[in-house]
Amino acid sequence: QVQLVESGGGVVQPGGSLRLSCAASGFTFSSYGMHWVRQAPGKGLEWVANLRYDGSNKYYADSVKGRFTISRDDSKDTLYLQMNSLRAEDTAMYYCAKEGCINGVCDPYFDYWGQGTLVAVSP
Amino acid sequence: DIQMTQSPSSLSASIGDRVTITCRASQNIGTYLNWYQQKPGKVPRLLMYATSNLQSGVPTRFSGSGSGTDFTLTIISLQPEDFATYYCQHSFSPPLAFGGGTRVEI
Numbered sequence: 001q002v003q004l005v006e007s008g009g010g011v012v013q014p015g016g017s018l019r020l021s022c023a024a025s026g027f028t029f030s031s032y033g034m035h036w037v038r039q040a041p042g043k044g045l046e047w048v049a050n051l052r053y054d055g056s057n058k059y060y061a062d063s064v065k066g067r068f069t070i071s072r073d074d075s076k077d078t079l080y081l082q083m084n085s086l087r088a089e090d091t092a093m094y095y096c097a098k099e100g101c102i103n104g105v106c107d108p109y110f111d112y113w114g115q116g117t118l119v120a121v122s123p
Numbered sequence: 124d125i126q127m128t129q130s131p132s133s134l135s136a137s138i139g140d141r142v143t144i145t146c147r148a149s150q151n152i153g154t155y156l157n158w159y160q161q162k163p164g165k166v167p168r169l170l171m172y173a174t175s176n177l178q179s180g181v182p183t184r185f186s187g188s189g190s191g192t193d194f195t196l197t198i199i200s201l202q203p204e205d206f207a208t209y210y211c212q213h214s215f216s217p218p219l220a221f222g223g224g225t226r227v228e229i
Binding site (some may be wrong): 035037044045047050059060062095107109111113115116 | 124161166167169173178210218219220221
């Protein structure tokens with residue numbers, strides 16, 4: 001069965017950095033686009049970034065562009081999110097999510113989610 | 124960038140009610156519209172993709188319709204386990220975006 005397990009969250013001061021990881025299993029990781037989605041406490045869902053299955057294209061929300069970097073290591077079936085210059089407004093639960101595919105046609109909707117890792121940016 | 128607007132932001136309903144949630148895109152997104160359910164403290168769950176395709180395991184009392192800029196999620200007969208927050212999300216092109224959510228409560 002598909003499993004996504006995030007790690008790397010924690011408390012960090014404004015301006016600091018964190019690297020989140022998402023370990024995938026139960027599917028051919030290298031064949032799927034992957035995404036990060038976040039949710040601030042008591043708020044709605046916000047798409048953060050995605051990476052195509054072949055790593056050829058990366059996209060970011062305007063709110064994180066230039067500060068966050070998404071990457072993947074297919075040899076380790078792991079997705080990463082490097083977060084620099086963190087701000088209070090980056091405080092959220094961060095989920096990694098797998099892109100959906102039907103009959104080999106993939107679309108950026110999220111059919112599997114991890115349990116999330118909590119990032120708190122506080123002085 | 125494409126903005127997604129959901130209405131209402133919350134609604135009260137009873138068991139057995141028919142519930143309709145609306146999602147509007149700021150530009151034409153064809154049928155690249157998806158719906159998720161999230162219960163308090165839980166991970167979001169995909170309900171519907173490409174407007175009207177039911178994700179595996181989702182009850183058939185959920186249905187989706189629409190195209191272009193206007194979409195709806197309908198729950199035909201609300202069940203106790205359906206009380207949750209529902210989000211739409213466009214997958215037309217990056218940057219992707221979610222609607223603000225609709226909380227369905229008793």
